[in-house]
Amino acid sequence: MKKLLLLSLSSLLVLSSCVSKKEFTALQEKQKETQDLLNSATVKLNSCLADKASASARAKALEEQIADLRKSNENLQVLSASSASSVEKTLESIKEKELKINRLQDALTKKDSVTLALVTSLKREVGINDPDIEVNVEKGVVFISIADKLLFKSGSYNVTSKAKDVLAKVAKVINSKPEFEAMIEGHTDNVSYRKEPLLDNWDLSVKRSTSIIRVLLELGVNPKQLIAAGRAEFVPLVDNDTAENRGKNRRTRVVVLPKIDQFYDMIEKEMKTLSTEN
Structure with missing residues (x-):
C-alpha cells in the first residue's frame, strides 16, 4: 500500500511538471478518492479479520463443548451399562434369597404337616377322650396334658x-414316631411340699417325670427319645386360688417334638439342594 502511495506521489510530481494546473488538481482529487477507497477497504478488512477471529473463537468453543458432550455421553453409556449390570445382579440376589426362603418355608411346612399328622394319630390311634387328658398344638409343638389324679396319689x-x-x-x-422326642414335664400346684427324700416342689415335679419315664421304658419306648423335666409350680x-384350680395345675405334660438336630439336618439338606441347583 505504501509503495502504491509513493508511486502515486511520484507520478504526481512527474506529471505536475508535465501537465497543467487544472489537470494536476483533477489528479489530486482522483488520488484522494483512491486513498479514501483504500482507507475504507482497510477498515473493512480489519473488521473482517476481527469477525474471523471472533468466529474462530466461537468455533473452537463449540468444538470443545462437542468434545465434552461426547465424553459425557460415553461416560453415561458406561454408567448405564454398569447400572444395568448392578440392577441385574441385585435382582438375581433377590431371586436367590426368595428361593432360599421358599425352601425354608417348605421345610417348615413339612414339619407342620408331620405335627398335624401326629395330632391326628394321637386322637385316632390312641383314642384318648378322657376330659382329664388334653391333646393340643402350641407353636408347632404337640402337647399331651394328663391330670395327676390319673397318674399319682396325692403327695x-x-x-x-x-x-x-x-x-x-x-x-x-x-414308638410310632422314632424321629421325634418326648419330654415328660412334671407340674405341681403352689402348695409347698417337703417329704424325705424330696426337698420341695422342684424335686416332686422331676421325680414324677422320671417315674413316668420308667413306665414308658417298661413299655418299650427308646430311652434316647425321652427327656425328664420338672417345672414345679411356676407354669x-x-x-392356685381354689382346690379345683390347684388340681388343674397338678399335671404331667408329654411334649412331643421333632429332634432338633434332625430338623436342622432337613433344612441343611434343602439348602444344599438349592446350592447344587444354582
Whole structure:
C-alpha cells in the first residue's frame, strides 16, 4: 500500500511538471478518492479479520463443548451399562434369597404337616377322650396334658396301675414316631411340699417325670427319645386360688417334638439342594 502511495506521489510530481494546473488538481482529487477507497477497504478488512477471529473463537468453543458432550455421553453409556449390570445382579440376589426362603418355608411346612399328622394319630390311634387328658398344638409343638389324679396319689410320685393304661397309649404313639422326642414335664400346684427324700416342689415335679419315664421304658419306648423335666409350680394353667384350680395345675405334660438336630439336618439338606441347583 505504501509503495502504491509513493508511486502515486511520484507520478504526481512527474506529471505536475508535465501537465497543467487544472489537470494536476483533477489528479489530486482522483488520488484522494483512491486513498479514501483504500482507507475504507482497510477498515473493512480489519473488521473482517476481527469477525474471523471472533468466529474462530466461537468455533473452537463449540468444538470443545462437542468434545465434552461426547465424553459425557460415553461416560453415561458406561454408567448405564454398569447400572444395568448392578440392577441385574441385585435382582438375581433377590431371586436367590426368595428361593432360599421358599425352601425354608417348605421345610417348615413339612414339619407342620408331620405335627398335624401326629395330632391326628394321637386322637385316632390312641383314642384318648378322657376330659382329664388334653391333646393340643402350641407353636408347632404337640402337647399331651394328663391330670395327676390319673397318674399319682396325692403327695406321691409312684405311678398308679390305672395310669399305666393311659401311658401305654402314649408309648404307642412315641414308638410310632422314632424321629421325634418326648419330654415328660412334671407340674405341681403352689402348695409347698417337703417329704424325705424330696426337698420341695422342684424335686416332686422331676421325680414324677422320671417315674413316668420308667413306665414308658417298661413299655418299650427308646430311652434316647425321652427327656425328664420338672417345672414345679411356676407354669400354672390357672390361679392356685381354689382346690379345683390347684388340681388343674397338678399335671404331667408329654411334649412331643421333632429332634432338633434332625430338623436342622432337613433344612441343611434343602439348602444344599438349592446350592447344587444354582
